[in-house]
Amino acid sequence: MGTWLNESPSASYMRLPGDSGRFQTSEVQLFGSDCGFSTSTQPPSASKRSVSNGVQSPARHCTPRQSIRKFATAAVRLSTSFRYGLKFPFKCSSRQIHMENNHSSDPRGALIVLEGLDRCGKTSQSSRLLSYLEELGHAVESWRFPDRTTNVGQMISSYLANKSHLDDHTIHLLFSANRWEKRSLMESKLKSGTTLIIDRYSYSGVAFSSAKGLDMEWCKAPEIGLLAPDLVLYLDISPEKAAERGGYGEERYEQLEFQEKVAESYKTLRDASWKNIDATLPIEDVEKQLRETVLNCVETCGKGKPLSGLWLS
Ligand SMILES: Nc1ncnc2c1ncn2[C@@H]1O[C@H](COP(=O)(O)OP(=O)(O)OP(=O)(O)O)[C@@H](O)[C@H]1O
Numbered sequence: 001m002g003t004w005l006n007e008s009p010s011a012s013y014m015r016l017p018g019d020s021g022r023f024q025t026s027e028v029q030l031f032g033s034d035c036g037f038s039t040s041t042q043p044p045s046a047s048k049r050s051v052s053n054g055v056q057s058p059a060r061h062c063t064p065r066q067s068i069r070k071f072a073t074a075a076v077r078l079s080t081s082f083r084y085g086l087k088f089p090f091k092c093s094s095r096q097i098h099m100e101n102n103h104s105s106d107p108r109g110a111l112i113v114l115e116g117l118d119r120c121g122k123t124s125q126s127s128r129l130l131s132y133l134e135e136l137g138h139a140v141e142s143w144r145f146p147d148r149t150t151n152v153g154q155m156i157s158s159y160l161a162n163k164s165h166l167d168d169h170t171i172h173l174l175f176s177a178n179r180w181e182k183r184s185l186m187e188s189k190l191k192s193g194t195t196l197i198i199d200r201y202s203y204s205g206v207a208f209s210s211a212k213g214l215d216m217e218w219c220k221a222p223e224i225g226l227l228a229p230d231l232v233l234y235l236d237i238s239p240e241k242a243a244e245r246g247g248y249g250e251e252r253y254e255q256l257e258f259q260e261k262v263a264e265s266y267k268t269l270r271d272a273s274w275k276n277i278d279a280t281l282p283i284e285d286v287e288k289q290l291r292e293t294v295l296n297c298v299e300t301c302g303k304g305k306p307l308s309g310l311w312l313s
C-alpha cells in the first residue's frame with residue numbers, strides 16, 4: 001500500500017476542555033482534492049519515503065468516490081489473499097519491520113492505546129496521562145482516531161453524526177485509511193522519542209465493524225502492517241453504565257443494544273497482553289490504575305524495544 005494520504009499538520013490533535021472532538025458538518029469542507037489512494041503494493045516504509053520526498057501518486061487527484069473504490073479494491077485483494085492463505089501481497093512481515101528498525105536498541109517513545117465502549121472515559125484519561133507524563137519530563141502527545149481533521153476524517157465525522165450514509169464495508173475502510181494516513185508520522189514520532197497516547201485504534205475499527213456483522217478477519221485485513229501498540233488499556237464498563245454518562249446518544253453508535261455487541265467483539269479481540277482497567281471507579285482512581293503500567297511501558301521503550309506490525313504473525 002504505497003502512497004496513502006497527506007500527513008496532516010494537525011496530526012497531534014488534542015481535544016481541549018470543552019472541545020467534543022466532533023465536527024459539525026457545516027464547519028468542514030467534506031471533500032478535498034488530496035484524498036487519493038494508491039493501490040501499489042509497496043511496504044509501508046516506501047509510503048513514508050514517498051510522502052516525505054513529496055512524490056505524489058497520480059491517484060491523489062480523484063473524487064472521494066474513486067478513492068473509496070480504489071481503497072476497497074486494494075482491501076478486497078488483500079482480504080482474498082488473507083482468506084485463502086496466499087502469500088501476503090505486501091513485502092512486509094514482523095521480521096522485516098524489526099530489520100527496518102535495525103537499531104532495535106535505540107530508545108524510542110511508547111505507543112499506548114486506550115480502548116473501550118463509547119463514553120468509557122478514554123478521552124478524560126488520555127488527557128490526564130498526557131499531563132502526568134509531561135510533568136515527569138517525557139516527550140508525549142495525545143492522538144485520537146478517528147482523526148477528524150483530515151479529509152477522510154471529515155467523511156467519517158459526517159457519517160458518525162448521521163449526516164451521511166455509507167455502506168458498512170466502506171466506512172470500515174475509511175476508518176482504516178484514517179489510520180494509514182497517520183502511520184508514517186506515527187513511526188517518526190516514536191523513533192524520535194515521543195510517546196503517543198492514542199484514544200482508539202485498530203481494535204475499535206474491528207470491534208465496531210464486526211459488531212455490525214462484518215467478518216472479523218475481513219475487518220482486520222486492511223489494518224495489517226499498522227504499528228502494533230506497546231500497551232493496550234481496556235477501560236472496562238458495562239454498556240448500561242456507559243449509557244448513563246454525559247453526552248451519550250449524540251452519535252450513530254451510541255445505542256445500548258449496539259454497544260452490547262461491541263462489548264462482545266472486544267471480548268473476542270482481547271488477549272493476555274491487554275490491561276483491563278475498571279472504568280467505573282471515580283476518574284482519579286481510574287488514573288491511578290493506569291499510571292504505573294503506563295510509566296513502565298514508557299521506560300521499557302525508552303531503553304530500546306523494536307517496533308512491530310499489527311496482526312502480522
Ligand atoms: N471514571 C468516571 N466516572 C464518572 N464519569 C466519568 C468517568 N470518566 C469519564 N467520565 C465522564 O463520562 C463522559 C465521557 O467521558 P470521556 O469523554 O472521557 O469518554 P470517551 O470514552 O472518550 O467517550 P467517547 O468514546 O464517546 O468519545 C464525560 O462526561 C466524562 O466527564
Ligand SMILES: Cc1cn([C@H]2C[C@H](O)[C@@H](COP(=O)(O)O)O2)c(=O)[nH]c1=O
Pocket residue numbers: 021118145146160175176200201202204205206208209251253254
Ligand atoms: C477508531 C474507530 C472508531 N469507531 C467508532 C467508535 C465511536 O463510536 C466513534 C468515534 O467516536 P469518538 O467519540 O471520536 O471516540 O467511531 C469505529 O467504528 N471504527 C474505528 O476504527
